Amino acid sequence: MNTTQYRAAIYLSSLIIFTGCAEKKQNPVAEKGYCISKELRKDLKLVKATTLPIEESITLTGEVESNSDKTVPFVSLVDGVVTETYFSLGDYVKKGQVLAQVKSTAINEMQDDTQTLQAQLAVAKRKLSSVEAMYKDDIASQKDLQEARSEVTILQSNISKTSKNRQLYSAGGSSMQIKAPADGYVISKTISKGMPVTAGGDQLFTISNLDKVWVMANVYATNMRHVYTDQPVVVKTLAYPDESFSGKINTISQVFNENERVLKAKIIMDNNGMKLRPGMSADIVLPVNAQNKTAIAIPAKALIFDNNQSYVVVYKKDCELEIRTVTEIASNSQYIYVEGNLKDGENVIASNGLLIYENLKNQLNNSTK
Template identity: 20%
Template sequence: MKRNNHHFRFLYSAFTAAALLGLLSRCSTSEGNASNKAAKTPAGVETFSLEKGMLSSEIQLPGELISYQQVDLYAHETSFVKKIYVDVGSEVKEGQLLISMEAPEITSRLAGAESRWKSQESIYKASKANYDRLLETSKTPGTISPNDLDLAHARMSSDYDQLQAAKASYREITNSLDYLQIRAPFNGVITSRNVNPGAYVGPTGRGSERPLFTLQEQKHLRLVVSVPEVYTSYLQPNDTVSFRVKALPRDNFSARVKRQAHALDTRLRAERVEMDVQNDDKKLLPGMVADVTIPLPSRDSTFVVPKTAVVNTAEGIFVIRVTNGKAEHVAVQPGRSSDGKTEIFGGLKEGDKIVMIGSEEIRNGSPIVARK
């Protein structure tokens, strides 16, 4: 009898312990679910009213300084260098004589052309005098036949044409002599010299692999920059940019936008933009690389929001608008960014309540408590 009572007490204790453990487990699960539910519902998020503004920013781009004008000068006629009047670094004026050459065969051709010109001139004078006499005699009826008069006129006309051809040949050779003197086509600096007196020169590929001289205009330079596609709409003619060069780190230079390609380079997806730079003191040199600062002022007002309000996910870019106490994901297209703010474009209107710090954890359609 005592053994049965002992067995009964053991079973009762085990049942009581199991019931208590189950109750504690259910309480723990209920508390955990309540905690998770509270975490999924934001207690309150900071919002702001959407407004339009003007966002001004700037970009840093590499640029290159090149001469405003540059030309490689070659010999026009095959010849020999007679005298050189300039050297590397010489500053020259437009029309200044740079080099003189000589070509004996051209001189001989010129003498022959002059002789043919004088000879043909004498022939023409004789045929003209003959025609004039016949014309005067023909005024007496029956003295000169009309056919003889026509033949004399035709000979005179032919001799005149031959004379003009001889003159043209002479002028052509005279022009060739003029090409034996090379003059500066514009003001600039000689940056390259590749010949010496006595050298045999000629057109490129015929005695001259390299140019006689390279002439650059250096008091007027071009600053060339490739502007990425996304920024091309912000640049306008006469906009001012600033730039620096490594050789003169303490100096800050400025230039104005003068020329735009209005087309994108298919490889760089960028537009070529040129600025004019006055360089009267010649401190800047063609070929220098410049660090260019290009301002990007806003032309029209747009929605400007803190960067923290824009959520960038694999599914898209959006901001969170509070509508009737619920979160609404609104897809936007971001623009420029500056000083912690960014432009956005999308289906928004002024006065919309936007979550200050957006997050994927705030689900679309979830209840939300907004606070300012």
């Protein structure tokens, strides 16, 4: 073998060795000695890498509000003092349920008026009987009879009106009963025992049906072009970080809120399980900027970041795992889109991934020593 052939042989051997090492580095496989432990296997979560159209998203801030169409504020109908309360903030109440009692001079006056009118009616009825008897004997005139009957009718009408007012106020003795005006939850309460109240004054409590709630999203001017009616959204809350609630934008205000300088987008949400409470802050995720291309999509929990590089752990069997290098190209609230050595339909590990990755890496490092 001459010098040129010798050098060529060495170069070819080096190239084969380098290529083999490169392939091993790009797609490292754990030695047969490493398997997922029984403890890790119990909580192992696998997800399929799926080819999907790339969709990005933006996140708006917002707040959960009660449905104003099914919200009833209550103010006192009379001046008085609260003597008893029978409910607390957050309670569910039924329509007609007694919630409080208010002692009021107005109720006393109604009762006195009723007694006075009843006494006057008794006198008027006796007078009518007397006039009717005199009319039969031609002593009283037709006019006298009509006046006597009219007086009885007017008094009866006044008594009926007073009685209806007492029913409206749920009056009993000198107190008024405050009853729930509708079914629902007490979402605000300012009434307490011993507190003075005034007719038509401040709200004493508010009842709302929370089967449906409104999520009001803040739309800043920079996001206006991305937001539209009937747009699908995902609502997330701090109270339930692992859950999301799906909905769509129902309406968008046409004027900016003076204080916050935002447009308000209303999302009507079914409130199954009563997890969305008025006053709760929320993040509203909207899909935007849909691109006309596809990529492999995986959940964020499946991605592992190590030494300025992203990886996934591909699962084939408990004792057959691979570390794959990937590159992020886009993301939204549900997925991270990647490209690299990962195929559609392959299972990737989405729980305890970092721990399994470290075990794999240590196994691979030991096997190369």
